[in-house]
Amino acid sequence: MKTRVLPVCISIIVLGAGVLLMANTEEPNNQVKVVVPKGWPKPVYDFAKNPITPEGFSLGRKLFFDPLLSKDSSTSCSSCHLQFTNYTHVDHSLSHGIYGAKGTRNTLSIMNVAWSKNFMWDGGINNIEVQPLGPIENPVEMDNTLANVVAHLKKSPAYREKFKKAFGDSAEITGQRVLKALAQFMVSIQSFNSKYDKVMRKEKGVEFTEAETRGLKLFRKNCESCHKEPLFTNNSFENNGLPPDPKLKDGGRIKITHNPDDSLKFKVPSLRNIEVSYPYMHDGRYRNLEMVLFHYTAGIEKSKTLSPKLGKGITMGEKEKKDLIAFLKTLTDKEFLTNKRFSYSTE
Amino acid sequence: MKNIRYYPTFLPLLLSFFLLQGFTSQPENTITLKINPKFGTQNLVLESGKYVTTNGDTVSVNRLRFYMSAIQFTFSDGSVYKESNSYHLIDAEDAATLGFGLKDVPKKDITAITFNIGVDSLASVSGALEGDLDPVKGMYWAWNSGYINAKLEGKCRVAENEEYEFHVGGYLPPYAAIRKVNLKIDAQNTGNTLALTADVQAWFHAIQLSKTNRIVMPGEQAMKMADNYIQMFRID
Numbered sequence: 001m002k003t004r005v006l007p008v009c010i011s012i013i014v015l016g017a018g019v020l021l022m023a024n025t026e027e028p029n030n031q032v033k034v035v036v037p038k039g040w041p042k043p044v045y046d047f048a049k050n051p052i053t054p055e056g057f058s059l060g061r062k063l064f065f066d067p068l069l070s071k072d073s074s075t076s077c078s079s080c081h082l083q084f085t086n087y088t089h090v091d092h093s094l095s096h097g098i099y100g101a102k103g104t105r106n107t108l109s110i111m112n113v114a115w116s117k118n119f120m121w122d123g124g125i126n127n128i129e130v131q132p133l134g135p136i137e138n139p140v141e142m143d144n145t146l147a148n149v150v151a152h153l154k155k156s157p158a159y160r161e162k163f164k165k166a167f168g169d170s171a172e173i174t175g176q177r178v179l180k181a182l183a184q185f186m187v188s189i190q191s192f193n194s195k196y197d198k199v200m201r202k203e204k205g206v207e208f209t210e211a212e213t214r215g216l217k218l219f220r221k222n223c224e225s226c227h228k229e230p231l232f233t234n235n236s237f238e239n240n241g242l243p244p245d246p247k248l249k250d251g252g253r254i255k256i257t258h259n260p261d262d263s264l265k266f267k268v269p270s271l272r273n274i275e276v277s278y279p280y281m282h283d284g285r286y287r288n289l290e291m292v293l294f295h296y297t298a299g300i301e302k303s304k305t306l307s308p309k310l311g312k313g314i315t316m317g318e319k320e321k322k323d324l325i326a327f328l329k330t331l332t333d334k335e336f337l338t339n340k341r342f343s344y345s346t347e
Numbered sequence: 348m349k350n351i352r353y354y355p356t357f358l359p360l361l362l363s364f365f366l367l368q369g370f371t372s373q374p375e376n377t378i379t380l381k382i383n384p385k386f387g388t389q390n391l392v393l394e395s396g397k398y399v400t401t402n403g404d405t406v407s408v409n410r411l412r413f414y415m416s417a418i419q420f421t422f423s424d425g426s427v428y429k430e431s432n433s434y435h436l437i438d439a440e441d442a443a444t445l446g447f448g449l450k451d452v453p454k455k456d457i458t459a460i461t462f463n464i465g466v467d468s469l470a471s472v473s474g475a476l477e478g479d480l481d482p483v484k485g486m487y488w489a490w491n492s493g494y495i496n497a498k499l500e501g502k503c504r505v506a507e508n509e510e511y512e513f514h515v516g517g518y519l520p521p522y523a524a525i526r527k528v529n530l531k532i533d534a535q536n537t538g539n540t541l542a543l544t545a546d547v548q549a550w551f552h553a554i555q556l557s558k559t560n561r562i563v564m565p566g567e568q569a570m571k572m573a574d575n576y577i578q579m580f581r582i583d
Contacts (some may be wrong), residue, residue: 018550049473103448124491125491127472127473127474127475127492129474129475130474130487133482133489134490136489138490146482146483173484175475175481175483176476177483180475183474257519
C-alpha cells in the first residue's frame with residue numbers, strides 16, 4: 001500500500017511544479033493554465049487549494065458574464081470589467097451598477113490578480129476568492145446577497161449540471177463553490193505578451209523604437225519605485241498627491257485601517273494595458289495619459305501622507321512626456337485583450 | 348527534480364499515521380453541547396419578547412448569531428481535548444444550530460470548557476471556506492474581508508431609527524475582536540450533555556442605546572462590545 005502511495009505523491013508534486021514552470025499558454029481542449037513567466041515573482045494565490053480545471057474555469061466564466069448575480073438581473077461582473085478595455089469600465093470615471101446607481105470609485109482591472117495581495121483601491125479585500133462579495137453585496141453595484149445568488153443558481157438545470165461537472169457528482173451549489181469557480185476564471189486572466197514583454201524576452205524581430213527606449217529610461221528613473229516591473233505595481237498603497245475631491249470625501253486606505261498615516265492612500269495599480277484602461281486614478285478624474293503626466297509634473301498637492309517618492313516632484317519636458325507615453329503604450333497586450341477564451345461563451 | 352528531497356519527510360509521516368491507526372486509547376463518546384439563549388433569567392424570544400437592559404432601555408431582539416470556535420475540554424487529570432476543525436455558527440433563529448455533538452471525547456471528568464467567540468485570523472484570510480464558514484451564511488464582510496464574529500440586532504425606542512445593530516468582527520491588530528471564554532465545570536455536572544446559557548443582557552453592559560446603537564465595522568467600539576459579550580456565558 002505505502003509503496004504505491006509514495007511514487008504517486010512524488011509524481012503529483014513533480015508534475016505540479018512542472019506545470020507552474022512551463023511558460024506555455026496553448027493548451028489543448030480549451031484548458032487554461034496559469035503560468036509564471038520567467039523573471040516574475042511567485043504568485044500570491046494558492047492554486048493548490050483551488051486547482052484550475054477546464055470545467056471550473058468554464059463555470060467561472062459563465063458566472064462572470066451572468067447578470068443573474070445582481071438583484072434585478074441587470075448587471076454582471078462584465079458590465080464593468082470589459083475584456084477589450086483591460087477589464088475596466090471604459091470612459092466611466094465612476095463606475096455604475098444596478099438601477100443606474102453611481103459608485104464612488106473607478107473600476108480596477110482584473111489582470112494578473114493571482115499576484116495581488118489584496119483587492120480594491122483601499123485593499124479591504126484580502127483574497128481573490130472573496131473579492132466578488134464586494135460588488136455582489138454593494139447596494140450601488142449588484143445589491144444582492146450570496147445566499148440569494150446561490151438560491152437562484154439552484155433553480156437552473158444548466159447551472160446544476162455545470163456545478164456537478166466542476167465539483168463532482170454529489171456537488172451541491174454552495175457559496176464557497178460559486179466563489180471558487182469565479183476565482184478560477186479570474187486568476188486565469190493573465191497579461192504577459194505585450195511588446196514590452198517580447199522585447200524583454202529578446203524575441204526575434206521585436207524591438208523598441210528610439211522614443212520607446214528613451215521612454216523606458218524615463219520610466220525607470222521616475223515611475224519604477226511604485227510601478228515596479230514586471231507587474232508594474234509594488235502592491236502597496238500610496239498618496240500620489242491628488243487633491244481630494246470635496247464631494248466624494250474618499251480617504252482610501254484609512255477606511256480599512258483607521259490609521260491616520262493611511263489617509264488619502266490608494267492601491268498602486270498595475271500599468272499593464274494602461275493605454276486602454278482610461279480614465280485614470282481611483283476616481284477616474286483624468287481622461288488621458290497627458291493629463292496624468294501633467295498631474296505628476298505640475299499638480300501634486302503636498303500633504304502629510306504624500307508618498308516620499310514624490311516629495312521632490314518629477315521634472316519632465318514635453319518631449320520627454322511624449323517618449324514616456326510611447327513606452328507606456330508598449331505595455332498593451334493585444335493577445336490578452338482579444339483572447340476568445342476569456343470572452344462571453346454560450347458554453 | 349529537486350522535489351525528490353521531500354521523500355524522506357513523507358516516510359515517517361506516513362508510517363506514524365498507519366501506526367496510530369492501530370492504537371485506540373480509553374473509551375470515548377460524544378458530548379452534546381447545548382446553547383440556551385436567554386435575557387437575564389428569561390428565555391430569549393425573538394421579535395416579540397421585551398426586555399429591560401441594566402441601563403434601563405427596553406429592547407427586543409430580532410437576531411442573535413455568533414461563532415464558537417476552537418472548543419476544548421480540560422479534564423480532572425489535566426489533559427485536554429480539542430475538537431478538530433472546530434467552527435460552529437450559533438443562530439438563535441435556527442434551533443438546529445443550538446446543539447451539536449463533539450465526537451470522540453475521552454470519558455473522564457471535565458473540569459473546564461474553553462472556546463473562542465469568533466473566527467481566527469488564519470480562516471479570515473483563507474478565501475472562500477465551506478460549511479458554517481461559507482460566506483453564504485451572511486457572517487462575512489463584503490467590503491472589508493473577515494468574519495463577523497457575532498451579531499445582535501433588534502429594536503429599541505430610544506435608538507436612532509428605533510433600531511440597534513451590532514456586528515462585531517475584525518481580525519487585524521490593533522482591532523482583533525476574537526475573544527476566549529473559559530468556564531469551570533463542576534465534576535458532577537458532566538453527563539453526556541453540557542448546557543451553556545448565552546445571556547444576551549451582557550451585550551448591553553454600560554451601553555446607552557440612545558448613543559451607541561450601530562457598530563458595523565472593526566474598531567474600538569467593536570473591541571469594547573466583544574469584551575461585553577464574552578460575559579454572556581454561564582452554566583446554570
